[in-house]
Amino acid sequence: MWGHWVYVAALRLEDGSLLIVATNRQPQRAIADYGKRWSIETLFGCLKSRGFCLESTHLSEPERLSRMIALLTIGLCWAFRTGEWLAVQKPIVIKKHGRKARSIFRFGFDFLRRTLLNLEERQTELLQALQFLSCT
Structure with missing residues (x-):
């Protein structure tokens, strides 16, 4: 895409839906990397807006x-x-x-x-x- 390589990786989830990830890095690791990223996003959500409101401490x-x-x-x-x-x-x-x-x-x-x-x-x-x- 616009002179850059883009790889697509996909995984069929337990519920039958398809998880599709686009990446410019190693496609073999794309699904695992996405899983880690999603875990981190979930963690930050709990620490911030969906739970403890860490950002409101202004530390x-x-x-x-x-x-x-x-x-x-x-x-x-x-x-x-x-x-x-x-x-x-x-x-x-x-x-x-x-x-x-x-x-x-x-x-x-x-x-x-x-x-x-x-x-x-x-x-x-x-x-x-x-x-x-x-x-x-």
Whole structure:
């Protein structure tokens, strides 16, 4: 395209749909690279607009930002593990288009937020959720 090589790679997904990736790099790695990129995009979405609102902290000093990201990473893992547990208790609704109404992360995040904002009424839920922070 306009004097540059463009490669196309495709993969049939479990639901039967086709994932098509265009790249100017190694086509053999295009699908794997796209998967990694999508995972990173999902992570940043959870840390930013779809969860913890990292950008609203306005942190710019590297050491403080590093500590904040470490703390948010623990929170993200906690929310995800809590969401997995909740999804076993009550599966997430599947919408007409075939995707979940909300992500596992969001399911756990919303539960933790409700619990932490209403500690007097939700002590039992807090104790259950705290178990996911333990390695034992």
